[in-house]
Amino acid sequence: MTLYATTQQPHPLRTTLAAALSMPENSIRVIQPDVGGAFGVKTPPFQEEILLALLSVVTKRPVKWVEERRENFLAGGHAREMVHHFEVAFKKDGRVIGLKEKMIADTGAPSPLIGWGMAFVGALHIPGVYKIESVDVESSMVVTNKAPWNAYRGYGKENSNLLMERCMDMVARKLGMSPIDVRLKNFVQPHEFPFKQISGQVLDSGDYPTVLNRLLQMSQYDKLREERARLRKQGKYVGIGVAFEVAPGGACLPDSYITGYDGTTVRVAPTRQVTVLTGITSPGTGNETMIAQVVADELGIEIGDVSVVQGDTDKCPYGLGNFSDRSTIVGASSAMLAARDIREKVLKVAGSMLEASPDDLDVEESKISVKGVPSKFLKFSDVAQAIYRRPYDCAIDIEPGLEATRYFRTPNATHIPDEQGRISTYPSYPNMAHLAFVEVDIETGEVKILKYAAVHDCGYIMNPMMVEGQLHGGIVQGIGGALYEHLVYDDAGQLLTTTFMDYPIPTSMEVPKIEAANHETRSPFTPYGTKGVGESGPVGAPAVLISAVEDALSTLGVKITELPLKPNRVWELIKEAKKVKVSP
Amino acid sequence: MMNKPFDYFAPKSISEAVSLLKKHGSGAKLIAGGQSLVPLMNLGLAAPRQIIDLTHIKKDSLSYVKLDKDSLMIGSMTTHSAVENSPQIRRHCRILSETAMTIADVQVRNRGTIGGSVCHADPAGDYLAPLVAVDAEFRAINPKRKVRTISADKFFVDIFTTALKRDELLTEIRVPKRPSTRNGSAYVKHKYVEGGFAIVGAAAVVSVNKDGICDRAKVVLSGVSTRPVRVDMIEKEFRGENLDERAIEEAGRIVREAVHDPLSDIHASADYRREMAVVFAKRALRLALARSRKTGAQHN
Ligand SMILES: Cc1cc2nc3c(=O)[nH]c(=O)nc-3n(C[C@H](O)[C@H](O)[C@H](O)COP(=O)(O)OP(=O)(O)OC[C@H]3O[C@@H](n4cnc5c(N)ncnc54)[C@H](O)[C@@H]3O)c2cc1C
Numbered sequence: 001m002t003l004y005a006t007t008q009q010p011h012p013l014r015t016t017l018a019a020a021l022s023m024p025e026n027s028i029r030v031i032q033p034d035v036g037g038a039f040g041v042k043t044p045p046f047q048e049e050i051l052l053a054l055l056s057v058v059t060k061r062p063v064k065w066v067e068e069r070r071e072n073f074l075a076g077g078h079a080r081e082m083v084h085h086f087e088v089a090f091k092k093d094g095r096v097i098g099l100k101e102k103m104i105a106d107t108g109a110p111s112p113l114i115g116w117g118m119a120f121v122g123a124l125h126i127p128g129v130y131k132i133e134s135v136d137v138e139s140s141m142v143v144t145n146k147a148p149w150n151a152y153r154g155y156g157k158e159n160s161n162l163l164m165e166r167c168m169d170m171v172a173r174k175l176g177m178s179p180i181d182v183r184l185k186n187f188v189q190p191h192e193f194p195f196k197q198i199s200g201q202v203l204d205s206g207d208y209p210t211v212l213n214r215l216l217q218m219s220q221y222d223k224l225r226e227e228r229a230r231l232r233k234q235g236k237y238v239g240i241g242v243a244f245e246v247a248p249g250g251a252c253l254p255d256s257y258i259t260g261y262d263g264t265t266v267r268v269a270p271t272r273q274v275t276v277l278t279g280i281t282s283p284g285t286g287n288e289t290m291i292a293q294v295v296a297d298e299l300g301i302e303i304g305d306v307s308v309v310q311g312d313t314d315k316c317p318y319g320l321g322n323f324s325d326r327s328t329i330v331g332a333s334s335a336m337l338a339a340r341d342i343r344e345k346v347l348k349v350a351g352s353m354l355e356a357s358p359d360d361l362d363v364e365e366s367k368i369s370v371k372g373v374p375s376k377f378l379k380f381s382d383v384a385q386a387i388y389r390r391p392y393d394c395a396i397d398i399e400p401g402l403e404a405t406r407y408f409r410t411p412n413a414t415h416i417p418d419e420q421g422r423i424s425t426y427p428s429y430p431n432m433a434h435l436a437f438v439e440v441d442i443e444t445g446e447v448k449i450l451k452y453a454a455v456h457d458c459g460y461i462m463n464p465m466m467v468e469g470q471l472h473g474g475i476v477q478g479i480g481g482a483l484y485e486h487l488v489y490d491d492a493g494q495l496l497t498t499t500f501m502d503y504p505i506p507t508s509m510e511v512p513k514i515e516a517a518n519h520e521t522r523s524p525f526t527p528y529g530t531k532g533v534g535e536s537g538p539v540g541a542p543a544v545l546i547s548a549v550e551d552a553l554s555t556l557g558v559k560i561t562e563l564p565l566k567p568n569r570v571w572e573l574i575k576e577a578k579k580v581k582v583s584p
Numbered sequence: 585m586m587n588k589p590f591d592y593f594a595p596k597s598i599s600e601a602v603s604l605l606k607k608h609g610s611g612a613k614l615i616a617g618g619q620s621l622v623p624l625m626n627l628g629l630a631a632p633r634q635i636i637d638l639t640h641i642k643k644d645s646l647s648y649v650k651l652d653k654d655s656l657m658i659g660s661m662t663t664h665s666a667v668e669n670s671p672q673i674r675r676h677c678r679i680l681s682e683t684a685m686t687i688a689d690v691q692v693r694n695r696g697t698i699g700g701s702v703c704h705a706d707p708a709g710d711y712l713a714p715l716v717a718v719d720a721e722f723r724a725i726n727p728k729r730k731v732r733t734i735s736a737d738k739f740f741v742d743i744f745t746t747a748l749k750r751d752e753l754l755t756e757i758r759v760p761k762r763p764s765t766r767n768g769s770a771y772v773k774h775k776y777v778e779g780g781f782a783i784v785g786a787a788a789v790v791s792v793n794k795d796g797i798c799d800r801a802k803v804v805l806s807g808v809s810t811r812p813v814r815v816d817m818i819e820k821e822f823r824g825e826n827l828d829e830r831a832i833e834e835a836g837r838i839v840r841e842a843v844h845d846p847l848s849d850i851h852a853s854a855d856y857r858r859e860m861a862v863v864f865a866k867r868a869l870r871l872a873l874a875r876s877r878k879t880g881a882q883h884n
Contacts, residue, residue: 070627443863444774484777488850496850499627501781509778567776567783568856 001056002029005049008042008283009321012257014313016045017053028053032311032321038283039477040151041077043258043323044114070498077113077150078487081106082122082159088167089134094177094185098134099127101163105139108146115149116141117253118156121425124199125160129208129246129431130168130186135198145493153477155324157247158539165243165543169550179547180216183244184209194412194524200422201248202412203429204523204531211455211519212244215433218517219453224437237440238450239552244433245540248426249325249532252413260410260427262330263317266295266338268402270388272366272381274301276308276338279319280331285470285534287327290463294332298339299346300363301380317405325532328462329428330408333527337406345398350383353394412525428523430531432456434475434544440552445571447483447549453515454540459523459531467533471516474537480505482542486564556581588631594640598725598753601636606727606751608634614753615639616661616700619692638753646699646755649673655761660699660754665690667698677759679714679769679787686710686773686785699754702739705746705811706781707847712740713787713806714771716814720759724752731755736812743810767791768876772868774807774860776851782807783852784860788868790827790876798822801872803839803865808846808857815842815865827873832866839865 001023007013010030018025035042048065056063067076082105089098105119123139168186172179187208188195195203215221224240231238252260265277276295282288288308296303309315320326347358350368354361360371369377387395387402410427417423437451454475461467484504488496497503522529546560549570556577562569595601605612611633615621624630638646638661646661649670656676658667667673668684687693687701687710701711702722720736726749739747748754769789773782785806791799801822805813818835825831839862846857 444860446776486850502850504777504780507778566851568852571856571859 001027001053002031003049003053004031004033006035006038006042007032007045007049007321008035008038008040008281008323009044009257010281010311010313011279011316011318012320013045013049015257017050020050021053021057023057028313030313032281034284035281035311036284038322039153040155040323042283043151043321044112047112069500073487073498073503074495075147077115077152078108078147079115079118079149079152080154080159080481082119084159084163086163086167088171090171090175092175094171094175094182096130096132096167096171096186099132099167100136101126102138103140103159103163105141105149106144106146107141108144108148110143111148113148113150114258115151118149118151118159120156121251122156122159124201124425125157125246125248126163126199127197128161128164129188129203129206129244130164130183131188132186132198146489147487147495151323153474153535154247154538155251155535157535158478158481158542161245161247161539162543162546165540165547168244169547179242180212183212183242190521196424200418200420200424201426202424203246204412204427204525205459205521206429206431206457207519207521208244208431211431211457212242212433214517214519215242215435215453215455218455218515219435219451221435224451228437231439237442237552237555239438239440239548239550239554241436241438241544241546241548241551242433243540243544243547244431245536245543246429246431247325247535247537247539249428249430249535250329250410250426251324251326252410252415252425252427254415254423254425257320258323259320260326260330260413261407262319262326262334263405263407264291264331264334264338265317265403265405266335266342268342268384270381270385272301272305272379272384274299274306276306276335277316278308278310278331278335279317279321280327281311281319281321282327283322285322285327286463286466287322287331290328290332290466291335293463294335295339298336299343299380300368301366305366317407325428325430325534327534328530329526329532330410332462332530334406334408336527337408338404341404341406342402345387345402346380346383348398349387349395350378352397353378353383353386408527410525427525428459428531430456430458430533430536432471432536432540434540436544436548438545438548438552440549440570440574441567442574445567445569445574447545447565447567447570449479449510449512449545451515452479452512455517455519456533456536457519457521457531458533458536459526460520460529461518462528462530464518467518468516470533471537472514474533474535475514475516475541476506476511476537478538478541479511479545481538482545482563483565484510486566553577587625588633590632591634592637593634594637596640596642598641598645598755599727599729601638601641602725602727602751602753604634604636605753610750612636614703616697616703617663617695619688619696620700620704620706647697651676651761653761656759658698658757658759660756661697662699664688664693664696664698664701668693676761677718679718679771679789680711680759683710683714683771683785683787686771686775686782689779692779698757702757703746703748703754705740705742705744707743707810708781708785708807710771710773710782710785710806712812713785713804714769715757715759716740716812717769717787717789717802717804718759720757722754723756723758724748724754726752737814740811762791766793766876768872768874768878770868770871770875772864772871774864784808784857784864786861786864786868788865788872790869790872792827792873792876796826796877798825798827801827801835801869803835803869805839805843805861805865808843808861810847813843813861815839827869832869832873835869836862836866
C-alpha cells in the first residue's frame with residue numbers, strides 16, 4: 001500500500017499505519033510530495049490518513065481525499081489559547097528574583113494530535129533567557145468541546161516568551177526604568193553558557209546583550225525615541241516596543257518520534273553524480289538546497305551534481321522528518337557525517353592513485369590534487385570510477401562501493417533525570433531581539449506598524465538567504481497572531497471563523513519592511529555551530545507588539561492583557577481607559 | 585462541501601436569459617462574475633438548480649461605459665476593474681472608480697461585476713453607499729422586454745435582497761452627470777486587512793458654490809446596517825452653510841443618531857460599527873470637501 005500524504009513525518013506515519021492496520025510495516029510506503037504550509041500542523045498522523053488507508057485496503061481501490069479549507073479550520077488543529085496568572089518579585093535595581101505563574105491552557109477536545117504538548121513545553125521554557133532564582137510554575141490543561149490543539153510554529157514557546165517579556169516590561173514600568181536595562185540586568189550572561197536553567201533545560205550558547213545592543217544600534221533607537229516625541233507633539237499615538245525571544249529548537253521529547261536524530265545516505269555514482277537520501281523532509285523551506293550545499297562542500301564538488309531525495313519511506317533512511325528547527329541541526333549534520341565518510345574513501349583511493357598521502361590532498365571543484373602541486377590531480381569522477389571498477393588494485397584498501405549512511409544525534413539533550421528529577425529536551429536556543437514602532441489610530445483602534453527590526457542569532461549561517469526568508473516569514477506569522485488571527489466560537493461551541501474572509505491573515509499591505517540582521521554565536525554542540533531558525537519570529541513578535549501598542553497608548557494608561565489586538569478590541573481599551581481618566 | 589448538481593445555460597442574448605429565468609422559476613440563478621454566488625455555493629448557502637451564465641451574451645450589450653447629455657451609463661456586466669480604470673467614470677463619477685479600487689484583490693476585480701455586486705446586495709458591498717449617494721438609477725428588463733427604472737435608494741431593500749423581481753435582469757446603472765467644478769466626492773473604507781470587506785464604508789458627496797458655501801452634502805454608509813444608511817439630515821442641515829470643522833463634527837453627531845440598530849458580528853460590535861460610521865463619515869466628508877474646493881479639478 002502506498003499513501004501519498006501531506007505529512008512532515010513520513011516514517012513515523014508509516015509506523016503508525018502499520019500498527020493501526022495490523023499490517024507489516026515493510027508492506028507500506030509513505031510518500032510525501034512537495035508540501036507547503038505545514039508549520040507543525042502536519043507533524044502528527046491524522047485520523048483521515050488511517051481511514052483512507054483502511055478504505056483502500058478494504059475496497060482494494062485507490063482512494064483520494066482532499067480536505068477543504070473549512071474542514072481544516074474546523075478540525076485541523078488549533079493552538080495558543082492560554083491564560084496566565086503571575087506574580088513577579090524584583091529588587092529596586094530591576095533584578096527579578098522570583099516568579100510565580102499559573103497557566104491554564106484550553107487544549108480543546110482530547111485527540112491524538114500532538115498539540116497538548118505545547119502547554120508542557122511552554123511551562124518548560126520559563127524563565128527563558130533570564131536568570132531568576134526562584135520560579136514556581138503550575139501548568140494545567142483543560143479539555144473543552146473546541147477543536148483539539150495541534151502543533152503550530154512556536155510550539156508553546158511563544159506563550160512562555162510572552163509571559164517573560166510582559167514581566168520585564170511590567171517591572172520596568174513599575175520602577176520607571178528602561179525596559180532595555182531591565183532585560184540587560186536579568187539576562188543569562190555570555191560567559192555562563194552552557195547554562196542550566198532552573199527548569200533543567202540547558203541553554204547551549206548565546207550573547208543576549210550583544211544581540212539586543214546591535215538591534216538598538218541598527219534601528220537607531222535613540223533617534224526613534226526623538227521621532228516618537230516629535231510625532232506625539234503632533235497628537236499622534238506612537239509607541240516603541242522592544243522584546244527578546246528565545247525559540248528553542250531541535251526538540252528531543254522522551255520516548256517519542258519527536259526526538260534528536262536523523263539519517264542521511266550519500267550515494268555517489270561512477271560518473272560522479274551524487275544522490276542524497278535523507279530522513280529530513282522539507283515543508284517548503286528549501287532545506288534540500290542546504291543539504292545539497294553541505295554535501296557538495298564536504299566533497300568538494302559542484303552543487304549541481306547533487307540531487308536530494310526526501311519524503312519517501314522506500315528510498316530514504318528512517319528519519320523523523322521536519323519539525324522544531326531540526327533540518328540544519330540534525331539533518332545537515334547527518335549529511336555531513338555521511339559525506340565525510342565518502343570523502344575519506346575518495347581521498348584514500350586518490351592518494352594511492354596519485355602516490356600521495358590522503359592528508360596531502362586538496363579537494364575542490366571536483367578535482368583532487370596534491371597540495372602545492374596543482375598540476376598533479378585526478379577528477380572526482382576518475383576516482384569514483386576507480387572505486388567501482390578497480391576493487392582489486394587501486395581501490396583494494398577500502399570497502400567496495402561509494403555510499404554511506406550516517407545518523408547524527410544531538411549530544412546535548414538528557415533524558416536521564418538529574419538529582420532534582422529534571423531532564424533537558426531542547427539542544428538549541430536560537431534567539432532574537434525585536435523592535436517595533438507602531439502608530440495607533442485613536443479613533444478606530446487600528447495598529448499600524450511603522451517600523452520593524454530584528455537581530456537574530458542562529459549560530460553559524462549556512463545560507464543567508466534562507467535564514468532571512470525564515471525570519472521574515474516567522475515575523476509576519478507573529479504579526480498575524482498578534483493583530484489579526486482569531487478563531488472565534490459562539491456560545492454553543494460553533495466555530496464562526498471558517499474562511500480566510502473571517503480569519504484574516506496579514507497581507508503584504510499590512511506588513512512593514514522588516515529589517516533583519518544576524519549575530520552569530522556558534523553552538524558548541526553541532527558540527528557546524530548551527531542553531532536553527534525555523535521557529536523564530538512568531539515567538540517574539542506578539543510580545544514586541546503588545547509592548548509597542550501599550551507604549552503608544554501610555555498617556556491613556558491602557559494595559560493590554562489579551563491578544564489579538566483587533567481594531568474593535570483596541571478601540572474598546574481606549575474607550576475604557578478614557579472613561580477611567582475622566583472619572584477618577 | 586460538494587456542490588449539488590445543476591443545469592447550466594449559456595444564453596447568447598438578454599432576452600434569451602430572461603426567458604430562461606422565467607421558464608425555470610425560483611430554482612434558477614443568473615451568474616455574472618461568480619465572485620459572490622460561487623463562494624455561497626461552496627459554503628452550501630446557495631444551491632441553484634439552474635445556472636444561467638451571462639458571460640456569453642454579446643459583450644457590448646451588457647458590458648460598457650457610455651455617456652449621453654445627462655448621464656453616465658454603466659452596463660451591469662462591467663467588471664470592477666473596468667469601473668476602476670474607465671476614463672469616463674473617472675471623469676464623471678470618480679467616487680465609483682475610487683470605490684472599485686477598494687474591492688477585494690485584482691483577481692476578484694477582474695471577474696466580479698458591478699451588476700452582480702448590487703444584485704447580491706451584501707450590506708458590506710462597497711458600491712452600495714456611493715451609488716445611493718450619487719442618485720444612481722438601476723434599469724431592469726423582464727421577459728416581456730419591459731424596462732423598469734429603480735432608484736438606488738429603493739433598489740436595496742434588505743440584507744441580500746433587492747427590489748428586482750424574480751424574472752428581472754439588471755441591465756444598466758445610470759448616474760446623473762454633474763458640473764465638473766465645485767463638486768467633490770469620496771469613498772472611505774474601514775477594513776482590517778487589504779482585500780477585506782468593509783466594516784464601514786462611507787460615501788460623501790458635496791457641492792459648494794463659488795463662495796465655498798455648501799449647496800449639497802450627503803453621506804451614505806455601507807456595512808453598518810442591513811441596507812445603505814442614507815443620512816438625509818446632512819442634506820437638510822448643511823445647505824447654505826460654510827462646512828468648517830465644527831460643521832463636520834456636527835455631521836458626525838447626526839450620523840450617530842441616524843444609525844439605528846447597527847450590524848454586529850465577529851469583526852465589529854454594534855457599538856463599534858456605529859462609532860466607525862461617525863468616524864468614517866467625517867473622514868469622507870472632509871475629503872469630499874477638500875476635493876470640491878480644488879478649483880478646476882474634476883472630482884465629482
Ligand atoms: C475574496 C473576495 C473578496 C471580496 N471582497 C469584496 C469587497 O471588499 N467589497 C465588495 O464590495 N465586494 C467584495 N467581494 C464580492 C465581489 O465584489 C463580487 O464580485 C460581487 O459581489 C458580485 O459580482 P459578480 O459579478 O461576481 O456576481 P455573481 O457572484 O455572479 O452574482 C451575484 C448575485 O447577483 C445576481 N446577478 C448577477 N448579475 C445579475 C444581473 N445582471 N441581473 C440580476 N441579477 C444578477 C446573481 O444571480 C447572484 O445572486 C469579494 C469577493 C471575494 C470572492
